Amino acid sequence: MEITALAPLAPVPKQKPATALLSKVLDFSCVDGPGSRMVLFFQGCNMDCGSCHNPQTIGLCNHCGDCVSHCPQDALTLVRGSGQRKALRCDPALCQQCDDCLPHCPRGGNPAALRFTHSQMLARISANALLLDGVTFSGGEATLQRRWIQGLCDAMALTPSCRPLTRLLDSNGLLAAEHWPALLQRVDGVMLDIKALDNGLHRRLTGRSNHQVLASARLLAEANKLEELRWLVIAGCNDTDAEVAALIRLHRQLQSPVPIRLNGFQHHGVRPEFAETHPPTLASRLDQLDAQLTQAGIEVRRTGIQ
Numbered sequence: 001m002e003i004t005a006l007a008p009l010a011p012v013p014k015q016k017p018a019t020a021l022l023s024k025v026l027d028f029s030c031v032d033g034p035g036s037r038m039v040l041f042f043q044g045c046n047m048d049c050g051s052c053h054n055p056q057t058i059g060l061c062n063h064c065g066d067c068v069s070h071c072p073q074d075a076l077t078l079v080r081g082s083g084q085r086k087a088l089r090c091d092p093a094l095c096q097q098c099d100d101c102l103p104h105c106p107r108g109g110n111p112a113a114l115r116f117t118h119s120q121m122l123a124r125i126s127a128n129a130l131l132l133d134g135v136t137f138s139g140g141e142a143t144l145q146r147r148w149i150q151g152l153c154d155a156m157a158l159t160p161s162c163r164p165l166t167r168l169l170d171s172n173g174l175l176a177a178e179h180w181p182a183l184l185q186r187v188d189g190v191m192l193d194i195k196a197l198d199n200g201l202h203r204r205l206t207g208r209s210n211h212q213v214l215a216s217a218r219l220l221a222e223a224n225k226l227e228e229l230r231w232l233v234i235a236g237c238n239d240t241d242a243e244v245a246a247l248i249r250l251h252r253q254l255q256s257p258v259p260i261r262l263n264g265f266q267h268h269g270v271r272p273e274f275a276e277t278h279p280p281t282l283a284s285r286l287d288q289l290d291a292q293l294t295q296a297g298i299e300v301r302r303t304g305i306q
């Protein structure tokens with residue numbers, strides 16, 4: 001057989017490692033799922049809820065530079081990005097997480113959001129693993145960066161110190177049905193937010209229809225991956241008799257028993273225009289709803305003193 005010379009291999013282009021944009025990382029939390037959990041708050045959301053307690057996680061930076069002069073630590077700079085474009089950079093060594101820059105972003109973003117590779121995050125999880133029960137992917141809307149999450153979950157499964165940790169996802173449920181399976185292979189459960197059952201009210205509260213959210217609830221329950229439904233009760237708004245009845249109807253349609261977590265709307269962190277028109281929800285109102293849902297045979301969960 002004639003042996004022909006092999007053509008020299010073309011150089012493999014260097015690829016940048018995949019990164020996720022995170023608004024914040026909490027090394028320990030006891031309110032974002034069972035036990036002690038590290039929480040990754042992803043930057044960017046496809047809803048725009050007036051009641052959002054972390055509105056700085058919604059917007060994405062367009063590198064306008066308006067925030068730069070408002071950092072007392074000089075942690076923010078505009079550097080040369082691709083081509084002629086400038087890009088905002090936050091120096092994690094200088095940033096004190098003081099949040100002074102947040103009100104100065106016209107896009108509702110977080111100037112101090114940072115990018116993480118899988119290996120950077122894996123090292124951080126490993127360093128805390130002995131004190132953790134699990135990791136929660138929250139936001140913003142974590143599923144918008146699902147490919148990075150899937151890669152991190154695969155890396156955790158291959159890392160002895162991280163393998164025992166449970167992996168939970170906090171989601172607004174807007175993810176299309178075809179994208180759930182790859183995520184559900186890698187996470188133990190999903191905590192799904194329910195904002196309103198009436199579609200008109202849902203649109204007013206979030207800017208988006210609830211059709212996909214309700215479809216996600218059914219899909220997740222069918223896959224036995226719905227850890228809990230989370231209902232942020234805004235008194236006098238989404239707690240009418242019709243809303244409660246619709247929530248109970250939805251719950252009865254789900255294929256696996258799912259607890260409902262009641263959270264009361266509070267003003268902390270909320271944009272002023274929404275806080276001015278919606279009073280905080282009292283614990284006594286949550287008690288009433290708790291009794292109604294319990295009477296309907298639903299397991300109710302409460303957070304802290306609420």
Ligand code: SF4
Binds near residue numbers: 098102
């Ligand atoms: S959070 Fe960080 S970047 Fe923002 S003002 Fe404070 S130190 Fe500066």
Ligand code: SF4
Binds near residue numbers: 060062068
């Ligand atoms: S974080 Fe906001 S204010 Fe700062 S550069 Fe980006 S878009 Fe502009």
Ligand code: SF4
Binds near residue numbers: 051053058140206
């Ligand atoms: S879905 Fe969650 S993170 Fe997104 S805007 Fe609504 S409350 Fe905020």
